Amino acid sequence: MKTSFSSALLLGALLTLGACSKDKSHSDDPKPATKTELLTAKDWMIVSASVTPAYSAIPVYAGGIPTTDWFNVLKPCEKDNVGRFEDSGVYIQDEGPIKCAPLTPQVNRGTWRFSTDETQLITDISGTHNIYTLVELAKQLKLSYGFNSGGTTYTVVYVLAPF
Secondary structure, three states: OHHHHHHHHHHHHHHHHHHOOOOOOOOOOOOOOOHHHHHHOOEEEEEEEEEEOOEOOOHHHHOOOOEOOHHHHOOHHHHOOEEEEOOOOEEEEEOOOOOOOOOOOOEEEEEEEEOOOOOEEEEEEOOEEEEEEEEEEOOOEEEEEEEEEOOEEEEEEEEEEEO
């Protein structure tokens, strides 16, 4: 019964969405959402992370073998975190169901802002200042940042999906 109801609900939603069409010739179409509106409309959870070139600084998790799959190196307690960017400039990170350290707060608050040209997302949370390059912000949020280790420059790319 539950499956039938879920299927009917999904089918109804698809039919409703399919019946709506946008005609780009209308001059009264609403203007596209701003980056702030896109970012603050959803909560976000990491679904992918990669690093180039391959990196092996976390031997406990990657077995000392260089890897480009940064997501696979993350602990389960890091993969279930959910981030929220509020229009007021507050950034909230919820530790999710699995906490890395039992005594840490479930929710951490910080701040966020875009750079003046909105090509960078800047966060300050728990004493950590991060500057990410905004690669994509639409159906997903894709951020990158670089770091140096042992004379090599690495680039990490995070992909976050709405949660």
